[in-house]
Amino acid sequence: MIKQIFDMYDKIPEGVDTDSLEPEMNIDPEDIKKSVLASINNQKSSSKKKAFNKKLTLTLIAAVVGISILGTVSAAAFGGFKKIFGERFAGNEVSNIIYPGENADLNTNKNIKAELIGIIGDNNEVMAAVSLTKSDGSAFVDYKDTENTILTPSLTMRCVNDKGEIIQPLPYNFYHGYDMEQKYNGSDEDYIKASISDKTKAQFNTTNHAYIGTGNDGTEVCHDDPDYDMRLTDQKTANLIYDIKREYFSLKGETMSVKQDFLYILHKDETLLECTWNLYDVHNDNLEKVTDEVIEVINQRKDALKENQTIIMLTDRVRNDNINSWNSFNVKCTLYMVTTEKIDIDFKGSWKLDYEPKTIEMKTADNLNFDGINFKVSNLTAGSLGTEMTISTNEDITSFGEENHTNLWIKKLLTGDVEITLKNGKKLKGLFYTNQAIPEDYFAGRKNGTSFKIYLSYYNYNKYNNMNIWTSLDPDEIESITIGSQQVTSPDLSTH
Amino acid sequence: MDDLILTERLRNKDIAALEEIIDQYTKLLTAVICNIACGNLTKQDVEEAVQDTFLSLWYNADKVENGKMKAYLCQIAKNKARDKLRTLSRNKTICIDDMVSDGVYVSDDIEEKTLSMAIDEALSDLGEPDREIIIRRYYYYQSSNQISEIMGINSQTIRTKLARAKNKLKKILTERGIKV
Numbered sequence: 001m002i003k004q005i006f007d008m009y010d011k012i013p014e015g016v017d018t019d020s021l022e023p024e025m026n027i028d029p030e031d032i033k034k035s036v037l038a039s040i041n042n043q044k045s046s047s048k049k050k051a052f053n054k055k056l057t058l059t060l061i062a063a064v065v066g067i068s069i070l071g072t073v074s075a076a077a078f079g080g081f082k083k084i085f086g087e088r089f090a091g092n093e094v095s096n097i098i099y100p101g102e103n104a105d106l107n108t109n110k111n112i113k114a115e116l117i118g119i120i121g122d123n124n125e126v127m128a129a130v131s132l133t134k135s136d137g138s139a140f141v142d143y144k145d146t147e148n149t150i151l152t153p154s155l156t157m158r159c160v161n162d163k164g165e166i167i168q169p170l171p172y173n174f175y176h177g178y179d180m181e182q183k184y185n186g187s188d189e190d191y192i193k194a195s196i197s198d199k200t201k202a203q204f205n206t207t208n209h210a211y212i213g214t215g216n217d218g219t220e221v222c223h224d225d226p227d228y229d230m231r232l233t234d235q236k237t238a239n240l241i242y243d244i245k246r247e248y249f250s251l252k253g254e255t256m257s258v259k260q261d262f263l264y265i266l267h268k269d270e271t272l273l274e275c276t277w278n279l280y281d282v283h284n285d286n287l288e289k290v291t292d293e294v295i296e297v298i299n300q301r302k303d304a305l306k307e308n309q310t311i312i313m314l315t316d317r318v319r320n321d322n323i324n325s326w327n328s329f330n331v332k333c334t335l336y337m338v339t340t341e342k343i344d345i346d347f348k349g350s351w352k353l354d355y356e357p358k359t360i361e362m363k364t365a366d367n368l369n370f371d372g373i374n375f376k377v378s379n380l381t382a383g384s385l386g387t388e389m390t391i392s393t394n395e396d397i398t399s400f401g402e403e404n405h406t407n408l409w410i411k412k413l414l415t416g417d418v419e420i421t422l423k424n425g426k427k428l429k430g431l432f433y434t435n436q437a438i439p440e441d442y443f444a445g446r447k448n449g450t451s452f453k454i455y456l457s458y459y460n461y462n463k464y465n466n467m468n469i470w471t472s473l474d475p476d477e478i479e480s481i482t483i484g485s486q487q488v489t490s491p492d493l494s495t496h
Numbered sequence: 497m498d499d500l501i502l503t504e505r506l507r508n509k510d511i512a513a514l515e516e517i518i519d520q521y522t523k524l525l526t527a528v529i530c531n532i533a534c535g536n537l538t539k540q541d542v543e544e545a546v547q548d549t550f551l552s553l554w555y556n557a558d559k560v561e562n563g564k565m566k567a568y569l570c571q572i573a574k575n576k577a578r579d580k581l582r583t584l585s586r587n588k589t590i591c592i593d594d595m596v597s598d599g600v601y602v603s604d605d606i607e608e609k610t611l612s613m614a615i616d617e618a619l620s621d622l623g624e625p626d627r628e629i630i631i632r633r634y635y636y637y638q639s640s641n642q643i644s645e646i647m648g649i650n651s652q653t654i655r656t657k658l659a660r661a662k663n664k665l666k667k668i669l670t671e672r673g674i675k676v
Contacts, residue, residue: 020646023523027539027543028521
């Protein structure tokens with residue numbers, strides 16, 4: 001995501017000498033001039049024709065967008081979709097194609113489960129499709145990104161009919177919220193550009209990076225979140241990881257899946273931080289202990305690494321069924337040492353931690369009010385991201401600002417005037433982790449949301465990466481919480 | 497010649513101004529494109545990406561804010577390089593990470609002033625040399641080894657500093673309300 005941030009940076013950073021950027025190859029400016037000037041001259045002669053074509057294209061897309069906004073997709077359209085996918089993906093590229101139901105309404109469905117069913121790539125128009133299954137078993141087509149693992153934010157799904165026309169550019173914000181919607185507020189042309197997702201197809205063919213790999217049988221074979229910068233040396237290593245994972249899941253008696261699996265890869269020349277970052281995200285004493293053990297063992301093995309050898313660590317972090325909940329999970333790490341020639345599992349260790357959530361039911365005073373909004377703190381639960389505080393209000397929280405929806409109010413709430421007093425006397429104010437604050441029915445469209453959760457973590461020094469990170473709070477540590485001028489919970493009001 | 501004057505001349509469709517800009521920035525753009533390409537583009541591909549960048553500047557001169565021509569060119573060059581890599585990816589193995597970045601395709605209209613200000617502040621908070629290292633890696637796409645060579649710092653140290661600086665940058669930006 002850092003790269004994403006820098007892609008939005010609209011200036012030249014100061015203090016870096018650009019003359020030191022020596023290109024790998026020499027390009028003669030005179031050659032560039034000739035080509036550019038020739039192109040400009042050619043463009044003048046053909047501009048009228050291009051303008052006509054572009055207008056036609058955009059008109060078609062605009063019409064399609066208009067249709068999609070109506071929110072329903074006809075059975076006939078899905079039939080066309082099936083035909084397209086059936087024809088284009090006959091073979092190995094896509095498996096488990098699920099054909100959608102009919103007349104699904106994007107705006108009203110809840111309890112939706114997403115599953116990737118196919119990807120189409122063609123020049124600047126790349127389309128993907130998933131089955132979104134409602135609780136009643138019916139389904140409709142949308143994009144896939146249940147855990148940020150497959151179709152990272154570059155993807156916007158478009159369905160096509162049997163004529164190859166786009167019939168439903170679905171709103172990305174259905175799942176991910178306002179940010180993607182804002183990002184693609186540009187022209188239709190930009191929208192199409194933004195929907196490029198070759199990544200989902202090409203990922204396993206990378207020379208030095210692994211993303212979600214789609215194997216020949218359509219299964220996902222490896223996973224890389226760009227944030228973790230995991231690197232593979234080459235295609236052979238990628239293939240080895242595929243084999244390892246297949247064996248790994250086979251031993252577990254499970255089908256290969258990314259849903260419960262996190263993959264870490266460590267090269268001899270890479271820092272250990274690369275493979276343990278994700279564990280840093282888990283701020284829990286027991287998990288930190290596991291991290292210690294993992295690092296110790298990895299360090300031992302790292303010293304023994306030979307040229308072209310790699311440590312691969314597979315970790316499971318199994319959460320509750322509710323993907324929004326980090327309150328209950330266990331972690332299992334398995335280390336493999338591989339070379340680029342063969343799998344050489346000369347070490348295999350595992351750690352498992354069962355973490356039981358701890359919930360404290362809270363009693364809060366009646367008629368609490370903050371900034372004109374009545375609310376109630378219903379409970380505090382210990383979670384890996386901190387103490388999860390559930391707040392209920394008597395109003396639809398989606399009304400607290402279009403731009404950031406609930407976050408506007410939540411941010412104001414937590415950064416503005418909240419103080420937590422710990423039992424050791426320490427007071428924490430205004431530094432609480434709010435990114436995970438989401439209405440309980442967020443994934444069903446944020447309709448009529450009246451409660452949400454906030455993770456009460458504070459910024460604190462962490463020994464593992466020698467810097468300040470968000471640190472979790474145990475509910476037992478909390479003496480009292482004050483929101484605004486009102487103390488909403490205290491030992492006297494709470495029961496265990 | 498001053499970028500402001502060149503930009504103004506460009507807006508008036510002064511071909512000579514474009515030629516001066518090509519002379520001035522071809523080397524920089526070639527470096528940026530090559531860094532993103534990770535050796536996956538031929539010289540012809542790189543030339544085309546550079547040409548396309550200057551063409552984009554020519555046709556979008558009105559959109560270039562005063563004093564930001566260099567930034568505009570760098571950003572467009574990145575996009576053009578990724579376009580080339582995307583085309584290439586259909587037929588052969590490529591360096592996918594830099595091609596897709598983090599899933600973002602920045603439009604030719606560079607905006608996000610607020611974000612840029614926040615990045616400036618966050619970068620300042622990083623301190624040196626972390627600031628320069630992270631700019632070289634994530635803005636100019638230089639490899640750890642290249643950065644190591646230029647800055648005279650051990651490559652392993654560069655990687656460690658990158659990891660930490662990246663994490664710190666994320667935290668700083670998150671604190672300032674920017675979802676990273």
